[in-house]
Amino acid sequence: MTPENRPGGPTRRNERGRERNRSGSRQFSSTAPAERTRRADPARLVAYEVLRAVAADDAYANLVLPGSIRKHRLGRQDAGFATELAYGALRAQGTYDAILALCVDRPLTQLDPAILDALRLGTHQLMAMRVPPHAALDQTVGLARAVIGAGPSSLINAVLRKVSRKSFDEWLDALVTGVEDPVRISSLRYSHPEWIVRALRQSLVNHGRPVEEIDALLEADNAAPVVNLVALPGIGSLDEAMAAGARSGELVKDSALFAAGDVGRLESVRSGKVRVQDAGSQLVARALAAVDLDRRGAGGEQWLDLCAGPGGKSALLAAIAAQRGDTLVANEPAEHRAALVRQALGAVDPAVWSVRVGDGREIGAAYPEGFDRILVDAPCTGLGALRRRPESRWRRTASDLTELGPLQRGLLAAALEAVRPGGVVAYVTCSPHPAETSAVVQDSLRGREGYTLMEAGPVLDSVSTGRSLQAGHGATAQLWPHIHGTDAMFLALIRRTAG
Template sequence: MSDERRDPRGRQRGAARSRGERHRTAQAPGQRRRRTDPARTAAYDVLREVDGSDAYANLVLPPLLRERRIAGRDAAFATELAYGTLRLRGRYDAILARCVTRPLEQLDPEVLDVLRLGAHQLLGMRVPSHAAVSETVALARDRVGAGPAQMVNAVLRAVDRTSLDDWLERLRAEAPDAVTALATTGSHPVWVTRALREALAGNGRSPEETADLLDADNASPRVTLVARPGLADPDDVAAGAPADVRLEPGRWAPTALVLAGGTDPAAVPAVADGRAGVQDEGSQLVTLALAAAPLDGTDARWLDLCAGPGGKSALLAALAAGRDATLVANEAQPHRARLVERALRAVPEGVVERVRTGDGRDLGVEEPGAYDRVLVDAPCTGLGALRRRPESRWRRTPADLGVLSTLQRELLGAALDAVRPGGVVAYVTCSPHLAETRLVVDDVLRRRDDAERLDAREVLRAVLVPGAALDLGAPDGGAGGLDAQLWPHVHGTDAMHLTLLRRR
């Protein structure tokens, strides 16, 4: 995103749009024919909040829909319009750039967001052309004024004169190389596309899968629930749900249930009271794998080093309760620590020793060798969860990797100091980027001789539902061949990475 679009005045304009304030222009009454519908207005306001306040759409949209009493088909339309536009922004910007007479960076951010919304209706949704154009022009008139509305009308009509397939073929033909063509048509930054391609190859998969991976990132993920063992059984969770809520067994994890349709998960009683929760199936699998990993000696005290917002902590605590073990959940940020406490509300008393608020890097010094199992769900770029947080791909830069990989190394080192000899550490990231996964682990292990890799692939397969066959790619023969990497396009999960280490 350009510096011009992120300047303070731009932020103020974005925040004002999200509050519903409008830029007024002088117009005759006839020019202000009507306002657009609430669903499109809601999608627009989400985009402005995301741009103006660096907010996340999945945190902005649900309360906005509730506040404005937008429900049913209108809520589904607003959700697809907002999320779809964010996911495919790069593709639409490349198309819009060929229909606008000046660089997109020179357009007001408010106008550009209106154009993106219109492009998604024309090229990414089943909205008739006349409705997509007229309603988007009405949105522009209502939110940014009559002058920009005329330009929006002309640009969208130009977009609509070419089919999506023909637009994509043109973008491919005009790209300078194959990776740029993939990035533009697949709506990912070039550096992210290149990194994903390298990650596929580095995990024993074909780089030719990159297009499928980008497509999976651009698809709406289904909501997955976790039934926390000892607190809820998957069958009981499904049986206790309202009659209009349909839950299906997960594909991989015995704890997983898939929520069909657009039902609010909070409508499921077990979710409302904390016996179940919303958690990606890949996230469930890596947590189950830590609990199943073989260790030597006692198995009484567990640690979640980077616990916020609490999904993995709650699953770990439920598993610990069944083994008479206890859990310490550490989170650096106080507001995220409060989310952890809420996630743990249904866990039996005495299982959770404490929710600690502090820097996880200190625990190796403060409590050396004090834990039997340690989870390091390290802060990362989030490139494995772009289905759920589509705006992340436009916010992250290669410069983030240096800062994050340093932190990841320090946290993994602290975890190895905090676990006792014979105990196990799980290093997990929601990113497949090699600089955040294998290279971090390799670097830490090069600096110490008291830890060894376990076969994470074997452990992961052991926790699957009976009969499931998990394709983890061909091991490369090196140490990384013991690590496990999940993929959206292969497994239908976030791209979770898992390394298991045992302290000597």
């Protein structure tokens, strides 16, 4: 039977043998479907490269993303899309994996990690972005064909079609149906490992907050943070940032909130005179500088940033010290991170600061009673900065709390030996967990005479923009993402009253 004799009349085929659309009003695409889906959209390719680097190379998303954006020459809009896709897929990885587990016919651990990353990207587009379902599927399949292969792309297409049959809320309802454990429910709904949910519930209670705030805290962790800027006092200006669309910071002076694209395009940022720094970090550094001391050395005060890398708080402290005629030593044990500290301090008069490379736990013996103000920004799990480090929630384990404890206590003990009578030590972490905050302070002060735990809340209020932060609980202070819009910074101020 010839085409002309088939039911319905002659077929409408082009010279390549493909049948044209039967509607006369529609135009046939110049690109065949197979060719369209073999191409990787540059923005999605950037997001994929970030996820692969995080999973395969243990990289940090915030370090990989800018370089990948530059490599693929993304414009502002595409860069924003890539950022939301990569960060969003990383934050929601736990929930997305739970959804995918219901749509894949094998354990996810048996999937090639590259395929799983592509599925996570496709799922985020379907569940949480303003991307039409057909575009999310077509572009993810195209990405897979370009960078993984035609075979895996068929699997990805089939799985994402299953994902697209329900909305995100419908999937959440399906995941928590029959689950009674509130920790498990919060873990699934807000994509946090269960141990972190438990840890944050404990942290809220320890710092005087109701445990019912846990969902608000987890939700705040999943919100994309606005870039915070600080102008180094006496050195930088926010005028350029404000002209580019920034708005004044709500918590701390000389700060701004920037949501107008790549902050690296600002000359003031490139020069180091204006720095990207969370408002919580700004507040705790300024609080140390604001404490009234019982004494002042004849030649000015000597300050110490004991755990200085990568140097953000050191730069702010050094700028304040320069205004007062004081000096700062920035200590960092790793040489490559010490180089970052020197770079961060580059905008400040070099006569004001110096960098020491060495173990901070030895500072007490090296400089007994040598400093008036000491910042101990101790290495911690980073549970208070999960919104800025989307991959960290999947890397940390509960055992990290135990492993970091001796280091935190050793650093604080050294600082207490290195501070002069009348001076002050600020113990700071970007974690609210009691094992890294109040327990460390209590253990370090137990049995020591001549030290007093100051009221940290009023000092924080004194460096805020005229508002009460209500961050104090007992003598210490705790900031929160869901209350203050900052990282969950902990602050304890310890004054040495006698030698």
